[in-house]
């Protein structure tokens with residue numbers, strides 16, 4: 001595990017972008033833009049819970065490619081994203097051990113060929129929308145070893161987990177803990193606010209900070225306000241970039 005070096009950066013990502021969450025995503029992007037954020041990694045689900053492929057949704061591809069033209073990045077995020085309930089509590093390992101059940105970890109327990117097939121189909125969906133993803137991030141960061149091999153062999157440049165960014169091309173891992181909120185229950189929201197306040201402070205000296213936003217976060221005022229406030233604070237001392245830009249920067253300046 002190598003430490004990130006050079007320009008202090010912040011990567012803000014929006015998870016679970018799809019026609020299902022499209023309007024909420026636009027709302028989030030609007031408010032982030034108001035903070036001065038001009039580069040976001042959009043984690044796009046090719047067929048969210050099987051409710052419809054992105055290529056079948058009128059206007060979605062146009063909107064997505066427009067966002068890429070303005071500086072955002074598209075990251076492939078699973079295929080169906082089968083897990084219904086929210087993960088990414090900041091306690092991913094606990095979720096794996098305590099509440100993981102068969103069929104929920106789309107890219108966690110699947111075999112190599114199955115993963116490759118989903119990756120290819122996802123890539124085709126994105127291509128039909130006029131965009132290409134250099135990165136792949138598994139739902140809830142749950143990427144099993146076979147699936148990871150498939151991601152690498154499909155030619156993706158990088159992946160991330162809750163605690164690191166892995167560049168396949170340079171074979172380097174960068175330790176970096178993502179801020180992420182859990183909003184499913186009141187007590188989780190209270191814990192999330194305290195945890196992320198602590199984590200933001202604890203990682204304030206890190207050269208890469210990560211903010212991971214899920215669309216349901218925006219339904220809760222206190223969570224939304226904290227995310228926007230932390231974004232503004234980080235933008236004051238850091239350069240905003242996408243994962244793709246950040247990984248490329250590390251390669252060019254090892």
Ligand SMILES: [Zn+2]
Nearest residue numbers: 015016139140
């Ligand atoms: Zn997700």
